[in-house]
Amino acid sequence: MKVLFCFYPLFVHYNHGVALLSQLCRQRGIETELYMLDDVDKFAAFLTGKQYAAVCFSAVIERDYTNCVPFMRRARARGELVLLGGVYPRRGVALPNCPAHLVCRGDGESLPDFLLLGDDRLFQEQMIAPDLNALPLPDYELFKNIPFDRELPFMAERHDKKVLPYYSSRGCRSACTFCEVRNQNGTYRLRRNVGTDLRCLSQRYQPDLFMIGDETLPYYDKRWRESWGNFHHPFVAYLRGDCPVEQLAWLKERGLSGCAFGVESGDETYRNDVLKKGLTDEELLRTVEQLNRLDIPYAPFYMTGLPGESMRQQAATHKMREQLGGFPVTFQYENLKPSGRI
Numbered sequence: 575m576k577v578l579f580c581f582y583p584l585f586v587h588y589n590h591g592v593a594l595l596s597q598l599c600r601q602r603g604i605e606t607e608l609y610m611l612d613d614v615d616k617f618a619a620f621l622t623g624k625q626y627a628a629v630c631f632s633a634v635i636e637r638d639y640t641n642c643v644p645f646m647r648r649a650r651a652r653g654e655l656v657l658l659g660g661v662y663p664r665r666g667v668a669l670p671n672c673p674a675h676l677v678c679r680g681d682g683e684s685l686p687d688f689l690l691l692g693d694d695r696l697f698q699e700q701m702i703a704p705d706l707n708a709l710p711l712p713d714y715e716l717f718k719n720i721p722f723d724r725e726l727p728f729m730a731e732r733h734d735k736k737v738l739p740y741y742s743s744r745g746c747r748s749a750c751t752f753c754e755v756r757n758q759n760g761t762y763r764l765r766r767n768v769g770t771d772l773r774c775l776s777q778r779y780q781p782d783l784f785m786i787g788d789e790t791l792p793y794y795d796k797r798w799r800e801s802w803g804n805f806h807h808p809f810v811a812y813l814r815g816d817c818p819v820e821q822l823a824w825l826k827e828r829g830l831s832g833c834a835f836g837v838e839s840g841d842e843t844y845r846n847d848v849l850k851k852g853l854t855d856e857e858l859l860r861t862v863e864q865l866n867r868l869d870i871p872y873a874p875f876y877m878t879g880l881p882g883e884s885m886r887q888q889a890a891t892h893k894m895r896e897q898l899g900g901f902p903v904t905f906q907y908e909n910l911k912p913s914g915r916i
């Protein structure tokens with residue numbers, strides 16, 4: 575039995591979700607193959623003479639989902655069983671006329687049970703992987719000859735470097751009103767052997783740095799910090815703008831080489847009363863000061879044009895963008911809303 579994984583490469587070529595599913599399948603004796611979507615006719619030619627147990631598509635945002643649609647149609651027309659999963663469908667967005675036979679709206683790690691035993695709960699319920707420690711490490715062998723070109727706003731000179739994705743937790747303990755993470759099923763879950771995981775991945779794939787893609791890096795959790803043991807390696811991650819000084823110093827010592835964090839609004843009242851960010855101006859200024867002192871590049875994220883946000887509040891966001899510096903990224907609400915990202 576063999577499955578084909580497909581995704582449309584927008585920003586990321588090394589896809590953690592596909593690498594993990596590939597490993598889970600292989601552990602159960604299911605062969606896996608990868609096709610990075612490019613041209614529909616080329617894809618159809620690739621499928622000619624083959625028959626997979628399933629052709630599995632993965633989408634992260636609306637744009638790569640839309641790009642996948644003609645490929646899904648073509649695979650379906652050729653008689654393949656077409657499955658869809660990934661971050662975008664997990665958001666619960668409407669997918670009118672989706673060509674996939676089945677759509678996974680939760681964690682997809684029980685795919686082998688569907689393929690081998692016909693257990694289709696992952697397409698019927700919003701399933702979660704309750705214990706991250708029961709999952710294997712991702713298998714990036716499928717990506718062996720694929721060049722890496724992940725964009726990191728603060729590391730223009732590193733676009734040719736191998737930045738390997740890794741996740742040490744799922745979920746977030748904060749509850750910002752605008753954030754899609756709140757709508758995902760399941761609580762905050764942690765992997766217990768981060769140091770062992772990273773050492774193993776580093777020996778296997780020799781990355782230049784890790785991209786630890788957790789919603790928010792759980793540096794505040796003592797168990798997580800202890801699980802690093804004495805491992806050090808360059809990495810980038812998402813933090814909160816109120817990361818305590820001593821924990822930021824600890825992260826630097828472990829290899830933190832760049833980070834991003836959400837400011838959202840420059841107006842403290844709007845940020846906390848409406849967006850429930852739980853983040854003061856004072857904490858932001860303290861974090862930025864320490865990031866500069868530790869020479870860690872940072873990308874503050876902002877949002878503007880939000881419902882109920884006044885011109886004065888938007889102006890405060892622009893002012894804060896100037897004040898905090900770094901490599902700021904600003905999202906416009908009217909662009910985020912239709913794509914289901916807020």
Ligand code: SF4
Binds near residue numbers: 746747749750753754
């Ligand atoms: S915006 Fe960040 S801190 Fe807030 S809930 Fe989402 S992931 Fe957590």
